[in-house]
Amino acid sequence: MNNLTFGRYAPFNTFVHKLDPRNKLLMMILLLVSIFLKVDSWSSTLILTAFLFLLLIAAMIMSRVSFLQLFKSLSMMWFLVIFLLLIYIFIPNPNYNPEHIAFYIGSYAVNYDAFYQSGYIIFRLIMMIMITMILTATTKPMDLTYAIEWYLSPLKIFKYPVAHILAMTLSIALRFIPTLLDETQRIMKAQSSRGVDFNKGGIFKRIGGLVALIIPLFVSAIGRSEELSNAMEARGYNPYAKRSRYRILKFSWRDLIAFISILAIFGGILTLKIYDANFIKIDFIYWIFGAKPLF
Amino acid sequence: MPIKINHLSYTYMKKTPNEVKALDDVSLEIPDKKITAIIGHTGSGKSTLIQTLNGLLTPTEGTVEVGDFVITNNPKKNKKIKELRKHISIVFQFPEYQLFDETVEKDVAFGPKNYGFKEEEALKKAHEALAKVGIDESFYKRSPFELSGGEKRRVAIAGIIAIDPDILILDEPTAGLDPHGSNIILNLISELNKSGKTIIIVTHDMNIVMNYSDHVIVLSDGKLAFEGVSSDLFNGDVSNYSIEIPKLFQFCKLLEEKGAKIEISKIRTIDDLFNQLKERK
Numbered sequence: 001m002n003n004l005t006f007g008r009y010a011p012f013n014t015f016v017h018k019l020d021p022r023n024k025l026l027m028m029i030l031l032l033v034s035i036f037l038k039v040d041s042w043s044s045t046l047i048l049t050a051f052l053f054l055l056l057i058a059a060m061i062m063s064r065v066s067f068l069q070l071f072k073s074l075s076m077m078w079f080l081v082i083f084l085l086l087i088y089i090f091i092p093n094p095n096y097n098p099e100h101i102a103f104y105i106g107s108y109a110v111n112y113d114a115f116y117q118s119g120y121i122i123f124r125l126i127m128m129i130m131i132t133m134i135l136t137a138t139t140k141p142m143d144l145t146y147a148i149e150w151y152l153s154p155l156k157i158f159k160y161p162v163a164h165i166l167a168m169t170l171s172i173a174l175r176f177i178p179t180l181l182d183e184t185q186r187i188m189k190a191q192s193s194r195g196v197d198f199n200k201g202g203i204f205k206r207i208g209g210l211v212a213l214i215i216p217l218f219v220s221a222i223g224r225s226e227e228l229s230n231a232m233e234a235r236g237y238n239p240y241a242k243r244s245r246y247r248i249l250k251f252s253w254r255d256l257i258a259f260i261s262i263l264a265i266f267g268g269i270l271t272l273k274i275y276d277a278n279f280i281k282i283d284f285i286y287w288i289f290g291a292k293p294l295f
Numbered sequence: 296m297p298i299k300i301n302h303l304s305y306t307y308m309k310k311t312p313n314e315v316k317a318l319d320d321v322s323l324e325i326p327d328k329k330i331t332a333i334i335g336h337t338g339s340g341k342s343t344l345i346q347t348l349n350g351l352l353t354p355t356e357g358t359v360e361v362g363d364f365v366i367t368n369n370p371k372k373n374k375k376i377k378e379l380r381k382h383i384s385i386v387f388q389f390p391e392y393q394l395f396d397e398t399v400e401k402d403v404a405f406g407p408k409n410y411g412f413k414e415e416e417a418l419k420k421a422h423e424a425l426a427k428v429g430i431d432e433s434f435y436k437r438s439p440f441e442l443s444g445g446e447k448r449r450v451a452i453a454g455i456i457a458i459d460p461d462i463l464i465l466d467e468p469t470a471g472l473d474p475h476g477s478n479i480i481l482n483l484i485s486e487l488n489k490s491g492k493t494i495i496i497v498t499h500d501m502n503i504v505m506n507y508s509d510h511v512i513v514l515s516d517g518k519l520a521f522e523g524v525s526s527d528l529f530n531g532d533v534s535n536y537s538i539e540i541p542k543l544f545q546f547c548k549l550l551e552e553k554g555a556k557i558e559i560s561k562i563r564t565i566d567d568l569f570n571q572l573k574e575r576k
Binding site for chain 2: 011
């Protein structure tokens with residue numbers, strides 16, 4: 001259950017914390033895109049990825065996101081690793097090359113490429129987790145929804161003023177995640193007192209335990225949402241009215257510095273992608289295992 | 296099963312910026328087969344204390360001894376926790392939120408079934424427990440969600456009683472109930488105590504403390520502030536604990552000041568006062 005607290009806002013006062021949430025959201029998207037851009041040759045891609053990885057580690061240290069939390073969330077990924085490996089081993093390899101066979105399972109040839117491909121995917125996923133962790137650990141959920149509302153506000157021009165409604169729905173959903181987690185813990189404790197063991201026992205026993213957790217959770221969540229909507233209406237909430245706001249988002253010099261550097265990185269990678277620049281061509285598999293070049 | 300707590304500390308969210316020390320070096324004993332009341336203002340560590348008693352929370356420091364079971368700060372050493380929970384059960388605040396099954400009797404039988412009783416035995420235990428809390432047979436096949444608040448609470452308490460623990464912990468069992476509903480539950484508690492169970496009750500209501508408790512523990516900011524009998528507590532200086540002295544106690548105290556020869560430490564209800572006055576006559 002403690003894994004769910006991953007990426008919770010941590011109230012420090014670092015450079016990254018002080019950035020404008022709108023800016024952070026945009027930078028996150030740019031970084032995510034750069035991670036998933038694949039330059040033509042493997043070696044160049046790997047070097048770019050390693051560069052981004054180092055950058056993210058630097059950002060994590062700078063924003064004081066705990067590495068322990070990262071490792072904790074990664075420990076849930078081992079299942080995905082095995083699954084991806086199996087897929088890459090058993091789907092036909094389009095770049096089949098007899099020189100790249102690592103070993104045989106029976107008479108089935110397993111290529112180095114399978115490990116290569118799945119490793120690359122996992123690596124990119126880890127970087128994705130790092131980016132989102134940096135964002136959510138340094139930004140208050142409310143600020144994030146304001147940022148999303150700001151990005152959606154141009155919809156007004158098209159007579160489609162959903163920005164506020166969406167942002168309100170989102171902020172309520174985010175607001176109630178910790179509440180529901182507390183509620184879950186409370187119900188888990190109550191049912192543990194009645195002899196449910198959520199960590200041990202056979203599959204049927206565990207499912208039985210989950211039912212005893214989920215039904216009370218739903219009952220209270222539905223009851224809570226009705227109470228909340230009544231309370232909002234009682235205070236005269238109107239989604240179409242113009243509202244003032246306590247927190248005002250500001251774009252400062254810090255944002256400018258951060259944005260320009262991220263934009264430069266993104267632009268650089270995009271240029272390499274467009275011009276198919278294979279600035280380095282080393283076949284790592286050849287290097288390490290002495291097999292013939294890949295492409 | 297007596298409970299002994301040695302130098303118990305508990306810290307929430309340890310090693311994060313949100314660290315909170317809920318219990319700070321608490322040592323106390325809870326007497327066997329008595330009703331013990333735990334009081335203290337919100338955030339004083341009452342709920343944390345009761346959760347460490349049956350191993351729902353692992354102490355940060357110190358130990359909890361319940362009979363032969365010892366809970367230490369090393370989770371790996373705390374085996375047999377489930378066995379312990381069979382002997383010491385908690386009825387949480389607003390226990391009606393733990394109801395989930397289709398019918399009342401099935402829901403109450405859920406606990407005994409988890410502790411290894413067969414379907415029929417569990418149902419038998421459920422019926423006994425329901426009878427104890429005053430829920431009659433016409434309710435057995437109804438859905439727990441269509442009951443009234445007070446009935447739900449009684450069914451939820453029956454769900455714990457059906458496990459037949461030696462020690463029963465109740466966290467504000469009367470919160471949000473009408474006087475009739477809370478009387479039923481308080482009578483039930485004293486009945487259970489008479490049948491040989493140790494009761495620990497967390498409450499803000501000093502009338503309950505005066506009328507029912509044999510032993511009182513006051514917590515303040517995670518530290519033990521008072522341990523003893525209720526009359527000593529009310530006689531002493533209570534200004535720091537946000538405690539409202541019961542009207543009955545104030546009345547007895549006034550009577551004593553006016554010269555009535557009564558033993559305040561033995562008075563718990565109006566009946567006690569009446570009997571003492573009658574004897575004096």
